[in-house]
Amino acid sequence: MTTMQAAPTGPIFDKGLANTIAAETQMSFIDGGKGVLEYVGIDIDALARNSTYEETVYLLWNCRLPKQHELDALKSALQAEYEIPDAIYDMIKSFPRDAVPMHALRTLVSALALHDADAESSETTPSGIESAKRQALRLVAKTPTLIANFDRHRAGKPFVRPDKSFDIATNFLWMLNGEKPTEAMARGLDICLILHADHGLNASTFAARVTIATLSDMYSAMTTAVGTLKGPLHGGANEEVMIMLDEIGSMENVEPFVKGKLERKELIMGFGHRVYKAYDPRATYLKTFAKQIATDTGNLRLFEMSQKIEGIVLAAKADKGIFPNVDFYSATTYHCLGIKTDLFTCMFAMSRMSGWAGHCIEQLQDNRLIRPQAKYNGPHAAPYVAMAQR
Numbered sequence: 001m002t003t004m005q006a007a008p009t010g011p012i013f014d015k016g017l018a019n020t021i022a023a024e025t026q027m028s029f030i031d032g033g034k035g036v037l038e039y040v041g042i043d044i045d046a047l048a049r050n051s052t053y054e055e056t057v058y059l060l061w062n063c064r065l066p067k068q069h070e071l072d073a074l075k076s077a078l079q080a081e082y083e084i085p086d087a088i089y090d091m092i093k094s095f096p097r098d099a100v101p102m103h104a105l106r107t108l109v110s111a112l113a114l115h116d117a118d119a120e121s122s123e124t125t126p127s128g129i130e131s132a133k134r135q136a137l138r139l140v141a142k143t144p145t146l147i148a149n150f151d152r153h154r155a156g157k158p159f160v161r162p163d164k165s166f167d168i169a170t171n172f173l174w175m176l177n178g179e180k181p182t183e184a185m186a187r188g189l190d191i192c193l194i195l196h197a198d199h200g201l202n203a204s205t206f207a208a209r210v211t212i213a214t215l216s217d218m219y220s221a222m223t224t225a226v227g228t229l230k231g232p233l234h235g236g237a238n239e240e241v242m243i244m245l246d247e248i249g250s251m252e253n254v255e256p257f258v259k260g261k262l263e264r265k266e267l268i269m270g271f272g273h274r275v276y277k278a279y280d281p282r283a284t285y286l287k288t289f290a291k292q293i294a295t296d297t298g299n300l301r302l303f304e305m306s307q308k309i310e311g312i313v314l315a316a317k318a319d320k321g322i323f324p325n326v327d328f329y330s331a332t333t334y335h336c337l338g339i340k341t342d343l344f345t346c347m348f349a350m351s352r353m354s355g356w357a358g359h360c361i362e363q364l365q366d367n368r369l370i371r372p373q374a375k376y377n378g379p380h381a382a383p384y385v386a387m388a389q390r
């Protein structure tokens, strides 16, 4: 009698892990082919139009929308954690004024652990999860204070302490500029924070999960994530978009610049995505919003240049699934909010901190060390050659 042999199983080589599902999440769902992004089942467009960043954080961390008293409690808990220790302000003062902002942020996020008694290591027990949640709340609340006050330091301006009566977006712009923003400006930032909060198992989120899965602490995981986000193929792209817009400089220059890049097979920053092969759903609303804020702040030319770039790239590349991603129109939006170009990736980190932390809590709730294998391509049975004979 013959028996059916099971197909041999074992590790497969998947460069870039594009075809590997390495974790489970209840936070965000992406259909890259159709251009869909949902947080806990709610379309990103509906959240951008109707929600706030704080409500979105509640949604991601609790997998449901909050009732009013629950939202109020989260807001108060965050506000109570806005302030950073004096030692961290002193540390910021010691940074070179020309430090790369993401280097500064990565260092400061790491340093916060020195002042948090919860930040030893992680446990998967209920009390360990509660500790991770406390760390997550502090990280989300304090990150805007770190970024804004680093920016003030490098501009030679005095620190501005957080104002606990403000929401996160208003508080950030208050600290950054030393004056209360208009409602429209604060809302603009709030929308960007919602849109960037979570995005499946992107590179920085994966990095955070790898770190927490070793039962390291939240601060280590967030430090890993900030470092990973920094790269131009990930969070750094929004800065590159603004640099490109500055380089192009005028409407007349758009066509020769973009066509030249396409002919030379160079990347156009803010286009393409590993997962989306349709229009990035975060870019859809952001485009409308960018037009509005560009008009309001006298920067319409920037928006029109972006639109022209989009038209040329889509004509050449839409059939290959190359569309604008979230970074493309966030560049114009951040610029119109008065945020310096080299701070854009920090803005992304400020928002994604909630997604990273949420993923780390999910990881702890069902933990297994993340440890893929490498395909060895080197020699075998090689002799050890003594130094004198090499």
Ligand SMILES: CC(C)(COP(=O)(O)OP(=O)(O)OC[C@H]1O[C@@H](n2cnc3c(N)ncnc32)[C@H](O)[C@@H]1OP(=O)(O)O)[C@@H](O)C(=O)NCCC(=O)NCCS
Pocket (backbone or CB within 6 Å): 232, 233, 234, 235, 237, 266, 267, 268, 269, 270, 271, 272, 273, 274, 275, 317, 320, 322, 325, 326, 327
């Ligand atoms: C995001 C990104 C890394 C995705 O990379 P990926 O999934 O590995 O996609 P690939 O590199 O396989 O690209 C497929 C094809 O589209 C082209 N392409 C991808 N992004 C492009 C872009 N921004 N501009 C021009 N062509 C692009 C590639 O050159 C490749 O062409 P080929 O088939 O002729 O070689 C890539 O699109 C990119 O570098 N974009 C610019 C940076 C950016 O905006 N990043 C932010 C992401 S949110």
